[in-house]
Amino acid sequence: MTVNLKRRTLLKGVPAAAGLTSLPLFVQAAPGAEAEKTWTGFALCDSCNHVPACGIRFEAKGNVIQRIDNWKENPNHWLCPKGWSTLQRLYNPNRLLYPMKRTNPKGAADPGWVRISWDEAYRTITQKMLETRTRYGADAVMFYCGDPKEPRPAVQRLARYFGSVTYGTESSVGCRSGCMMAEQLDFGQPNLGGISAETKVFMVFATNVWAQPANWWQQLVAAKERGCRFIVIDSRRTKTAELADIHLQPRIGTDAALAAGLMRVLIKEGLYNRDFVEKWTHGFEKYAAYVERFTPEYTEKETGVPAKLIVEAARMWAQGPGSFTLTTQSLSHNSNGVNNTRALLLLPVIMGYIDIPGGVPFMKGPKGLGMAAYGLHPKMIDAAWWNAKAQKDRRFDLAEVPLWHDMKDQVSPNNFPEWVAGGKVKMFCGWGFNVNIWPQPDVYNEAMGKLDFAFSCDYFYRADSHRNIDIILPAAMNYERYAPFGAYGPNVAVRKPVKPLGEAKEDWRIALKIGCIIDKPENFFDGDPVKACDFVLRQYEGCDWAGFAAKLPAVSRLPAPKPAFRKYETGGMRPDGKPGFNTISGKLEFFSERAAKFGYDGLPVYKPMMPLDDTYNLRFLNGSRKPYITHSKTRTDQPYLMEIEDRLTIRIHPSEAEKRGIREGDTVEIRSRFGGPIEARAEVSIIVPPGMIDGQYGWLGKMNTQKLMTRDHRDPLSGYPCYFEVPVSVAKKA
Numbered sequence: 256m257t258v259n260l261k262r263r264t265l266l267k268g269v270p271a272a273a274g275l276t277s278l279p280l281f282v283q284a285a286p287g288a289e290a291e292k293t294w295t296g297f298a299l300c301d302s303c304n305h306v307p308a309c310g311i312r313f314e315a316k317g318n319v320i321q322r323i324d325n326w327k328e329n330p331n332h333w334l335c336p337k338g339w340s341t342l343q344r345l346y347n348p349n350r351l352l353y354p355m356k357r358t359n360p361k362g363a364a365d366p367g368w369v370r371i372s373w374d375e376a377y378r379t380i381t382q383k384m385l386e387t388r389t390r391y392g393a394d395a396v397m398f399y400c401g402d403p404k405e406p407r408p409a410v411q412r413l414a415r416y417f418g419s420v421t422y423g424t425e426s427s428v429g430c431r432s433g434c435m436m437a438e439q440l441d442f443g444q445p446n447l448g449g450i451s452a453e454t455k456v457f458m459v460f461a462t463n464v465w466a467q468p469a470n471w472w473q474q475l476v477a478a479k480e481r482g483c484r485f486i487v488i489d490s491r492r493t494k495t496a497e498l499a500d501i502h503l504q505p506r507i508g509t510d511a512a513l514a515a516g517l518m519r520v521l522i523k524e525g526l527y528n529r530d531f532v533e534k535w536t537h538g539f540e541k542y543a544a545y546v547e548r549f550t551p552e553y554t555e556k557e558t559g560v561p562a563k564l565i566v567e568a569a570r571m572w573a574q575g576p577g578s579f580t581l582t583t584q585s586l587s588h589n590s591n592g593v594n595n596t597r598a599l600l601l602l603p604v605i606m607g608y609i610d611i612p613g614g615v616p617f618m619k620g621p622k623g624l625g626m627a628a629y630g631l632h633p634k635m636i637d638a639a640w641w642n643a644k645a646q647k648d649r650r651f652d653l654a655e656v657p658l659w660h661d662m663k664d665q666v667s668p669n670n671f672p673e674w675v676a677g678g679k680v681k682m683f684c685g686w687g688f689n690v691n692i693w694p695q696p697d698v699y700n701e702a703m704g705k706l707d708f709a710f711s712c713d714y715f716y717r718a719d720s721h722r723n724i725d726i727i728l729p730a731a732m733n734y735e736r737y738a739p740f741g742a743y744g745p746n747v748a749v750r751k752p753v754k755p756l757g758e759a760k761e762d763w764r765i766a767l768k769i770g771c772i773i774d775k776p777e778n779f780f781d782g783d784p785v786k787a788c789d790f791v792l793r794q795y796e797g798c799d800w801a802g803f804a805a806k807l808p809a810v811s812r813l814p815a816p817k818p819a820f821r822k823y824e825t826g827g828m829r830p831d832g833k834p835g836f837n838t839i840s841g842k843l844e845f846f847s848e849r850a851a852k853f854g855y856d857g858l859p860v861y862k863p864m865m866p867l868d869d870t871y872n873l874r875f876l877n878g879s880r881k882p883y884i885t886h887s888k889t890r891t892d893q894p895y896l897m898e899i900e901d902r903l904t905i906r907i908h909p910s911e912a913e914k915r916g917i918r919e920g921d922t923v924e925i926r927s928r929f930g931g932p933i934e935a936r937a938e939v940s941i942i943v944p945p946g947m948i949d950g951q952y953g954w955l956g957k958m959n960t961q962k963l964m965t966r967d968h969r970d971p972l973s974g975y976p977c978y979f980e981v982p983v984s985v986a987k988k989a
């Protein structure tokens with residue numbers, strides 16, 4: 256129903272011929288031979304935005320895709336239900352197909368959207384950008400990309416040449432970068448682990464199988480079959496936990512205590528790798544002294560994990576080589592998130608399972624390109640500019656989150672409403688912007704309304720996010736764009752797309768075109784996404800777009816260093832080529848000199864979560880992933896998935912349900928100190944232990960769980976909101 260309402264709002268004032276019409280009309284191709292021709296195309300799925308993306312092969316007739324399939328030559332090619340249903344999104348009659356501007360004042364219930372030409376959109380936007388820069392300086396124009404990862408290289412380049420350091424993304428609001436901070440503090444570089452044929456013990460750190468590409472699960476099952484043992488550390492009894500030889504189920508946010516408890520056993524029983532610790536690590540004595548109080552019994556008290564299991568798990572872990580997977584974001588979504596993650600990551604360090612066969616791999620991708628970089632080459636974004644002192648010193652997050660500021664080239668935008676109120680930000684340029692990423696989303700929506708000017712590019716009109724902006728631009732979807740290419744280690748997949756429907760345009764094309772108007776066209780590849788991709792590919796000898804496109808359906812390869820082990824001995828882990836790691840001490844750090852430099856505790860200490868009380872007596876894991884839900888999307892976008900679940904569903908343990916007289920399928924109300932009631936359907940399930948509930952965020956209106964959260968409680972190291980920490984009450988709806 257909401258879908259139709261939105262549609263009607265959009266249609267208001269739009270001539271019928273403008274084309275927000277029903278499906279059969281706009282998938283009609285032009286008549287003639289072209290329309291009859293069948294051909295094979297190649298696309299990347301962006302449904303859940305995990306990186307690297309899964310490949311899709313499709314069959315089209317004219318410009319209409321008839322059917323999709325796994326792109327078998329692509330390293331990630333097992334589509335999941337979200338991927339299989341993306342044609343519903345592509346041909347969804349509610350898609351945004353034309354640029355729109357508001358005609359009613361901000362704050363009006365109906366913005367009065369009318370269709371405008373691209374010329375008018377570009378003219379208005381670029382004039383506002385230039386005016387704002389002249390009056391208030393470039394940084395007053397904020398650039399932002401939500402979860403969609405694909406627009407980022409082009410948008411960051413636009414911000415750079417425009418001269419604004421106010422560039423943030425979903426990763427700087429609250430995604431995986433908090434975990435990456437932990438990796439970088441401990442190891443000197445990001446590393447999310449990995450399994451290999453020689454791995455004997457594998458730790459799964461809070462990683463949900465439903466959040467991963469399908470081959471992740473296949474790898475785990477294969478490892479299990481060949482005798483690798485699994486220690487799963489997850490607060491819930493997940494599908495992955497069913498694989499576990501030992502499942503450690505700490506209460507949410509207590510992982511630093513659990514890691515300290517495991518570490519103490521390894522030290523006391525002399526199971527750790529003394530030589531490695533002495534030679535390659537920093538701050539061990541301090542940490543060993545710190546973990547002294549984490550006896551198995553004390554650790555049990557803090558975490559809820561039985562003392563006996565802690566001892567067993569530590570002993571099993573010592574029978575390596577061992578590795579881990581941290582392909583998760585969840586650990587970083589509480590107020591001790593970065594330190595909880597850091598503490599877990601020290602478990603392979605103390606054992607010396609670093610860059611050895613069967614241990615934690617430190618792979619080297621093509622020079623300059625991260626392992627899965629989507630065209631995010633340092634030259635594309637001009638990384639040197641972002642990291643220069645002149646730029647760093649200007650950033651609005653400098654005093655707010657100093658460690659984040661030091662480590663990242665993206666601003667932490669969580670105080671965006673305060674920046675607007677204080678006159679720091681005047682204009683907003685958004686790609687895939689969703690206010691429901693944040694606790695208390697209304698605050699962000701209202702801030703939008705107070706700006707001089709705001710625009711956003713999206714697949715759909717979303718009232719929550721777009722109601723208070725000035726212009727909305729229609730983004731071409733994954734099947735309709737060239738940029739960016741997919742990167743899988745050294746493997747690169749270029750695409751062969753259909754033409755965009757209506758007047759939708761690629762995100763890269765939009766960003767590059769704006770760049771051409773405000774700056775020199777040669778800095779923006781004349782507005783051509785393929786030329787922009789080619790610029791990145793040509794950084795590698797013998798590589799270019801045309802050559803790679805000719806090889807389709809095969810994926811191509813960029814030159815990359817040969818895999819090698821123990822690179823810390825040979826200088827392969829540091830930019831200066833010296834032995835050791837890329838940290839301040841040059842070693843793996845139990846005590847982080849970088850964190851200490853900014854006044855934080857150098858050790859990954861344990862800090863208790865916001866306390867439960869008699870009223871708010873359940874912790875709320877507000878956003879565990881499900882196979883058919885992605886964030887705020889995949890509801891009405893891919894209606895097939897709505898058939899599986901059509902409203903917010905929380906899971907509650909049978910014992911907790913019984914105490915509250917709640918039965919399977921009941922409608923319940925959730926409240927917190929910060930908001931509610933929020934309405935949900937109860938599922939009585941042992942997936943969650945007593946003491947907590949879980950559910951999905953991204954539902955709207957009275958099911959919007961972000962309204963239960965607070966903006967004021969964050970992880971001080973990352974600035975991340977605490978999505979998984981707030982205590983709630985749950986009661987059957989009267």
Ligand SMILES: Nc1nc2c(c(=O)[nH]1)N[C@H]1C(S)=C(S)[C@@H](COP(=O)(O)OP(=O)(O)OC[C@H]3O[C@@H](n4cnc5c(=O)[nH]c(N)nc54)[C@H](O)[C@@H]3O)O[C@H]1N2
Pocket residue numbers: 301400401402403405406425429430431584686687688689690691692693712713714715717730762877878879885886887888952953961978
């Ligand atoms: N409570 C709670 N909050 C959370 C989390 C949680 O677990 N719990 N998770 C956090 C995490 S990890 C993340 S990643 C964020 C999610 O980050 P969000 O940015 O909130 O992600 P989405 O809900 O997917 O919204 C993305 C928007 O971009 C649009 N879009 C999608 N693809 C494209 C594209 O290619 N181009 C353009 N122009 N637009 C596009 C979509 O239509 C949608 O409107 O939420 C964070 N917030």
Ligand SMILES: Nc1nc2c(c(=O)[nH]1)N[C@H]1C(S)=C(S)[C@@H](COP(=O)(O)OP(=O)(O)OC[C@H]3O[C@@H](n4cnc5c(=O)[nH]c(N)nc54)[C@H](O)[C@@H]3O)O[C@H]1N2
Pocket residue numbers: 303304305402430431460461462463464465466467488489490491493505506507508509510582583584585586589876878879880881882883884885886979
């Ligand atoms: N289907 C689907 N897939 C997705 C997404 C999606 O929305 N839907 N989003 C994508 C994005 S942007 C991201 S960032 C990833 C997220 O991927 P994940 O982080 O792997 O997914 P989650 O389900 O949020 O959390 C993983 C596990 O962490 C556990 N957990 C939560 N808090 C704690 C804690 O404090 N300690 C311990 N030990 N365990 C804890 C939860 O029980 C859960 O099983 O998924 C990506 N893939």
Ligand SMILES: [Mo]
Pocket residue numbers: 429430431584
């Ligand atoms: Mo994320």
